[in-house]
Amino acid sequence: MNKPVAHPPLLFLKFFRWYCDPKMLDYIEGDLMEAYHARLKKYGKRKADAKFIVDVLLLFRPGIIRSKAKYNTLKRSHMINSYFKTGWRNLLRSKLHSGLNIVGLTFGIVCFLLIGLYVFDELTFDQQHVNAERIYRVIEHKNVRGEATTIAAAGYKLAEESKHSIPEVENITRIMRTGRANLVDPENPVPFQETVTIADDHFLEIFDFPLVEGDRRTALKEPASIIIDEDLALRIFNRTDVMGKNLQFSHLPFPLKITGILKNHPRNSSFNFNCVMSESSYYAADYFKETMASDWASNSFSVYALLRPDSRPDSVSKKMTRLVLTNFKPDEGTKLSYSLQPLKELHLKSAGIFDGARNTNVEGIPQGNPLYVTIFSFTALFVLLIAAINYTNLTTARASGRVKEIGVRKAIGAMRSNLIGQFLFESWLTTGIAFILAIGVVKLVLPPFNHFANKELSLFSVDYHFWIYAMTAIVVIGFLSGSYSALLLSRLKPVSLLKGLKLQTTGDLSVRTGLVIFQFTISIVMIIGTLVLLLQVRYLNHTDLGFNKDLMVVIDVNTRKARSNFETIKDQMSKIASVKSVSVTSRVPGEWKTLRTVKVSVEGSTDAPGTSYLFGADKEFMQTFEVTLLQGRNFREAYDSSSIIINETAARMLNITGVSEQMVEIPAASRDGYFETLEVPFKPRVIGIVKDFHFQSLRDKIQPLILAYNNNPIHVIDYYSVRIAPVDIPGTLNKLKAIMVANDADDPFEYHFLDDQLALFYVEDARRQTLLGWAALATIFIACLGLFGLATYSTEQRVKEIGIRKVLGATVVGLVSLLSRDFLKLVLIANGIAFPIAWWATNRWLQEYAYHIDVEWWVFAAAGTLALGIALMTISYQAIKTAVANPVNSLRSE
Structure with a gap:
């Protein structure tokens, strides 16, 4: 073909x-x-x-x-010049009307641009690479006796052989990641704890991570070579011109030569490494030689394939599956297959995929959420649309003031198309002025917005596609804003216009009424959404987790020396007067790192083993974290190494209702969903049941949990958890640091407060709540600008009626009520439409959380009352001003 x-x-x-x-x-x-x-x-x-x-x-x-085009261009330039002069005069003639339109449109465009930049950044993650459209991540799908896992990892041989065996694969690269260890400048031996990425020499051929210095073709080719980014160079050497210098990595016995300096990553990259070591550094190691010879199906590597143009990913993934299954036989009852995930989908479409080799979405890169991208996209469009509705409403309301002008134009031969062009040009002129003002406002607010959103958004260095979309939206909004009034005025006959016809037709009023209702419906929905999100974020941060997170210092354990000497370190820490309790664990409640999972069943049970999380803990764990023991006893001494304590959920899974030292069997363990059989099954006895506590995010239901003693065979200790008193906290931290340094000078003192770390789970929710809140305020503000303009025009049209009513004895309160009643009816109707929409939308959104608030009636009442109150205040100013005016002035001309 x-x-x-x-x-x-x-x-x-x-x-x-x-x-x-x-x-x-x-x-x-x-x-x-x-x-x-x-x-x-x-x-x-x-x-x-x-x-x-x-x-x-x-x-x-x-x-x-061509000459005809020149003539037409000249003719059009004269017409546009005429449109511009007329439009500019009309803007100046009605300063209030023009000001309301421009301010409303400016606010709308500012929100549109800011939210648009945010959404565009989310949608363009990882697209800074030239061949991003052809790069795919290899995903492994494993089903073991009905239990399915999806892992973003694969074996060495799959990557190595695919480029030789599969014609569609143009290039392929492997990445793996070490545990945290020290990187040290030998000339200034201050240790820096880093997680080093390891990649083969094709890494910089596939990905376009820019090098400030170095040759990308050879930087990762030779053994004992490493490339580091500018940030790490500054931290270790206090400068970036460090090509050729050596670094000592504590996992290796030989120094690493710096062969390249990477430019710091942009924020919209799923990769967050700060150094990459050559894979060839490990080729001489015996274990890696075995990996190179026989590793077809491990989960040690992230594998990325660059496909040839017009290749079909589904066909390539099937060939990869055949390649692996031809050379590797899975265990009985295990099904294995592979798929390819486009690079551009990593950020937004990786839910449910374990990052087996831990190379993306680590150390501070929040996973994107396509639901929020959709919500904010519609929010940006709705804010802009509400501003356009304002323009339409105010322009049609003021149309009566221009009927004679239009009549004269028609009488001297103006065609309907000319009049439509005039009104559309005025709309685009107003929108253009608002657009220029909005760019200035965005330029001013973008630095604090970037700080708040944790982004690096730029208005003038953004991809040109953003401006195409933005300009298209602005042109369309300008067209929509002016089209109704243009069609309305241009269709009338000159005789009617010259007679001074008032444009208060039923159709005109019904359109304006519908637009006002639409504006306030959107505004009320957004207010309710903001309130619900605010309450959910507050719930996430203040709900009882089942343990005490306050004043808990968590200290990372990164070296073998700090682990083996933990009893001495604990004893020294406990002697600090401001330290209440100390515990060592492999993980902590509210863990943000990968939790180990195990297969577990009661010994002798014929049921299939269940899956449970596990982390090691000592006998001070329950006291330190204030976890409640429901049945049985706590750990005691070293002989409890074959004992476990389980939570309520695990007890239900194992059908354990009372503690009687039941024996359980743990035959397999996993870090990322891939279970490996233990050489010797772990067979502990159950000595206690603790009350369920939230050891993960509140997005997840509480899962079965096993607390094994700290010297268990599955997971060694990784943290010291220190509960301190709220006195002289800096002094306490200095004493804890001195103890850690005295026991292992090579291990940097890394700590955090547990409550601060737990708050990071929900920092994106807080950001989104704030962003949505500001958008909601913008919509209600813009809607009120339009309402103010309509109220002003309405009272101007009824000024003589008000004068007559006052002469006949009407009160100020009665007149204000008369002038406000019609507009408040529209807001009430908007409430009735908005409530069911908001109820459906917020309940659907809350399903993302396993634990969430219930949306109660008062949220709707508060949002509706707020909208009514703001609308009433907006209308009342003009209504009161007209009601208290001297009726003599309004009736004098009669």
Whole structure:
């Protein structure tokens, strides 16, 4: 089958053929097409299309434009000049009306641009690589006797053999990640705890991580070589020009030579390494030689494949599955297959995928959520749409003031198309002014917005696609804003217009009424959404977790020396007067790192083993974390190494209702969902049951948990947890540091407060709640601007009626009620529409959390009352001003 020929953007090609002088058309078009196809091969279609568009626009100049096009252009320029003058005069003639429109549109565009930048950043994660469209992550799907796991990891041989055996694979790279260990400058031996990424020499061929210094073709080729980023270079050496210097890595007996300096990662990258060591550094190690010879199905490597153009990922993944199963036989009852995940989907579509080799979404990169991207996309559009509705409402309300102008224009021969053009141009002029002001406002607020959102958003260095989308939206909004009033005024006959017809038709009023209701419906939905999100975030941060997280210092244990000497260290820490209790554990409640899971069953049971989390703990664990023991006893001394304590959920899973030292069997353990059989099954006895506590995020239901004694065979200790008194906290931390340094000077003192770490689980929720809150305030503000303008116009139209009513004895309160009643009815109707929409949307969103608030009636009442109150205050100013005015002034002209 012949490959389809790629074409440049047809719209711009037709535009070029329209304006180009026929004498030069063939010659210039030939050059354009030749340049386009050369760029197509070099850069790909997207960049070739963009450069073609630029070329077509730059060629639109005297000498190339055909004479007719020149004439039409000149004619249009005169018309546009006329539109501009008329539009500018109308803006200046009604300053209040114009100001309300411009302020409303500016607010709407500011929100649209800020939220748009945020959403665009989320959608363009990992697309800074030239071949991002062709890069895929290998995903392993394993089903062991009905229990399925999805892991972003694969074996060494799959990566090595795929590039030789599968024609569609152009290149492939392996990445793995070490545990945290020391990186030290031998000339200044201050240890820095780092997690080192290890990659083969194809890594920099596939990914375009920019090097400030070094040759990307050779930087990772030789053994004992490492590339580091600018940030790590500054931390270790206090400078970045460190090419050729050595680093000592505590996992290796030989120094590593720095062969490249990486530019710091952009924030919208799923990768967060700060150093990469050459895989060849391990080729001489016996265990790695075995890996190179026989590892077909481990989960030690993240594997990324660059496919050839027009390759089908599903076909390649099937070939990978066949390749592995031809050379490796899974255990009985195990099904194994592979798929390919596009690189551009890593950030938003990795829910439920274990990152087996732990190379993405680590150390501070929050996983994206496509639901929030959708919510914020619609929020940005709705805010802009509400601003456009304001313009439409105010323009149609003020239309009566321009009927004679339109009548004169029609009487002297203006066509309907000219009048429509005039009104649309005025709309675009107003929108253009608002757009320029909005860019200035965004420029001012972007630095604090970036700090708040943890982004590196830039208005002027963003991808050009963002501006195409933004400008398209602005043009469309300008068109929608002005189209209704343009069609309304241009359709009337000159005679009616010159008679001074008032444009208060039923259709006109019903459209304005519907638009006001729509505005406030969206605003009320957003207010309710913000309140619910605020309450959920508050619930997440203040709910009882089943343990005490306050004043808990968690100290990382990173070296063997600090682990083996833990009893001495604990004893020394306990002697500090401000220390209440000390515990050592392999993980802590509210853990943010990977938890070990095990298969477990009661010894002798015929039921299939269940799955439970496990972490090691000592006898001070329950006292330190204030966990409640429901049955049985606590750990005592070393002879409890074959004892376990379980939580209520694990007890239900194992059908244990009372503690009687039941023997259980743990035959397999896992770190990332892939279970490996233990050489010797662990057979402990159950000595206690603790009350369930939240050892993970509140997004997850409490799962079965086993607390094994600290010297268990599955997971060694990783933390000292120290409960301290709320006195002289800096002094206490200095004493704890002195103890750690005295016992292991090579291990940096790394600590955090547990409550601060737990708050990081929900920091994205807090950010989203704040962002949605500001958007909700913007929508209600813009809606109120429109309401104020409509109320102003309405009272101006009824000023004589108000004067007559006052003369006849009407009170100020009665008049304010009369003027406000119609508008408040619209807000009440909006409440009635918004409530069910908000109830459905918020309940659906809350399903993301295993533990969440219930949306109660008062949230809707509060949001509705708030909307009514704000609307009443907006209307009342103008209503009171008119009601207290002297009726003589309004009736004098009569």
